[in-house]
Amino acid sequence: MPRFMGFVRMEEGVGTPPQSLFEAMDAHIGERAAQGVFLDGGGLYGTEDAVNFVVRQGEVTRVDGPYAEAKEVVGGWSILQYDSLEEAVADQKTFAELHAKHWPEVTVVATLRQISTGPEEPGD
Numbered sequence: 001m002p003r004f005m006g007f008v009r010m011e012e013g014v015g016t017p018p019q020s021l022f023e024a025m026d027a028h029i030g031e032r033a034a035q036g037v038f039l040d041g042g043g044l045y046g047t048e049d050a051v052n053f054v055v056r057q058g059e060v061t062r063v064d065g066p067y068a069e070a071k072e073v074v075g076g077w078s079i080l081q082y083d084s085l086e087e088a089v090a091d092q093k094t095f096a097e098l099h100a101k102h103w104p105e106v107t108v109v110a111t112l113r114q115i116s117t118g119p120e121e122p123g124d
Contacts, residue, residue: 001081001082001083002081002082002083002084002085002088002114002115003039003079003080003081003114003115004079004080004081004082004088004112004113004114004115005077005078005079005080005112005113005115006041006077006078006079006080006092006095006110006111006112006113007074007076007077007109007110007111007113008074008075008076008077008099008108008109008110008111009072009073009074009075009108009109009111010072010073010075010106010107010108010109011071011072011073011106011107012046012047012066012071012072012073013046014106017102017103017106018102018103020102021098021099021102021103024098024101024102025098028094028095028098029041029078032080032091036081037080037081037082037091038078038079038080039078039079039080039081040078040079041076041077041078041079041080042076042077042078043075043076044073044074044075044076044077046065046066046073047065047066047067047073048065048066049065050064050065050066050067051063051064051065052064052065052067072109079115080112085114088112088114089112092110092112095110096108096110
């Protein structure tokens with residue numbers, strides 16, 4: 001069964017989501033967990049304590065947050081499992097619609113990516 005990673009990106013510092021979104025997300029995630037679709041996930045703190053290790057020309061440099069140049073940050077993530085790509089895409093749209101309904105004043109990008117299971121031959 002294909003697994004996917006979902007990301008929610010938004011501008012940093014937009015404030016706390018409304019309580020109605022938290023409640024809608026709890027219900028949405030609870031239903032998906034009961035169905036075996038939602039495997040794990042959660043929200044992320046801001047970049048003030050983030051640490052990046054940048055590899056450039058064979059050298060590793062540590063760069064601590066916050067990152068003033070970052071306009072969008074990942075605010076949440078999930079690991080999901082669906083029977084098909086079509087089912088995953090449809091459910092990600094439902095997830096995005098929760099944000100549109102309960103927090104319409106904030107621009108949110110809900111991204112879905114399939115998780116690789118290992119090296120793949122060209123054409124697979």
